[in-house]
Amino acid sequence: MDGQLKNGMIMTSESGNKYKVISLLGAGGQGEVYDVECNGKHYAMKWYFKGSATARQKKMLDNIIAKGSPDSSFLWPMELIVPNQGSLFGYIMPLRPKSYKSIVDLMKKRVNPSFYVICRTAFNLTKGYQKLHGMGAKYQDISFGNLFFDPDTGDVLICDNDNVSFDNSKPGGVLGTPGFMAPEIVRGEKRPSRETDRYSLSVLLFYLFMVNHPLEGRLEANIKCMDYAARVKLYGTDPVFIFDPDNKTNRPVKGIHDNANIYWPMYPEKLRKMFTKAFTVGLTEPNKRITEPEWMNLFANMMSGMLKCSCGARNFYDEELEKNGAAHVCWHCQQAVPVPAKIVIGKNIVILNVGTKLLHHHLYGDYDMDTVVGSVVQNPKNPALWGIRNEDEVNWTYEKSDGTQIPIEIGRSAGIAKGVKIIFSDAVGEFK
Structure with a gap:
């Protein structure tokens, strides 16, 4: 795959650092990402396509770089690459280690993390966005395309941070990724905010735990052509949570949405209640969406509440079961698990x-x-x-x-x- 830049080219940053282009790593809607080397260390460089290399994007990057990274979980822009000639530009960020995988890898079963690692990934991801929001910023485009996690440890890396917008800056042109945008954005009523970020985060978390979209059940399966009108109806004007306790019209379909049916009962009732709130009340009342601390408190308890069955399978302690005098039953062998x-x-x-x-x-x-x-x-x-x-x-x-x-x-x-x-x-x- 050929890119805009040739291997071996030397790119100079605004601060004078010289980066040698090693290889093209991939491309997206806005530009290409390269492996580059400077003083013996490797970094990633995003190089924008002509249509994305706008003065507005450069101003956003200047602000993002000046603000600095919320924490080490962000592959945050470090410095700009602006050649002496031409209008194109790019930026340098840390290079993602190869051990980090995407939720797509999880969905395709290329990785099989433990329940503990999934909870730790969710915790670390949410903590990262809490720190970003604490800086007065909004991410605007949370989706499984910008999360990478270590399937052995649950450490996370958040990429594509060049569209982050701060309160004192105009929102960027990015509205989000289809399927992750809040209903009010899909309907064209609102622009990205921290409240819409929280909706997108809930969708991403649901994918992480259930390996399924929270609104894709029977209604999605019945769509013959997923065109713009169908997407607006499914995700914007008539969204229905697949496990809505009061509306069963969009339940997961056997043979299509099996992951949702398999994983939903494995988790503690508090997680199910949180997701239910996120995709019932949270669909229509943005100010009542689940906050980052609410998620983090839950994930912390889930990490600290692992039960081991005699068959070797890990299960979650469920406070609601114990309150009701019910036994914990192993998802794997169906035997009672002592607490x-x-x-x-x-x-x-x-x-x-x-x-x-x-x-x-x-x-x-x-x-x-x-x-x-x-x-x-x-x-x-x-x-x-x-x-x-x-x-x-x-x-x-x-x-x-x-x-x-x-x-x-x-x-x-x-x-x-x-x-x-x-x-x-x-x-x-x-x-x-």
């Missing part, structure tokens, strides 16, 4: 399996799901007894059911026993 001890810290529920880690978010509510502050360990003198070792930076307090309090110094462990509490610096946890 081990757990600790409840505010809205956080952590299932205490062998090797479970208490994370900073569990104690401090700051969405830090990387820093370990405690670990489930065996009593060295009695392997039948288990406890949580304090790996925090402060001492904890162990409170027995009779009110007796014992300090838990850093490095010491607290025995796991129902009804007992641990008083942390900012929260209280109770074993259940």
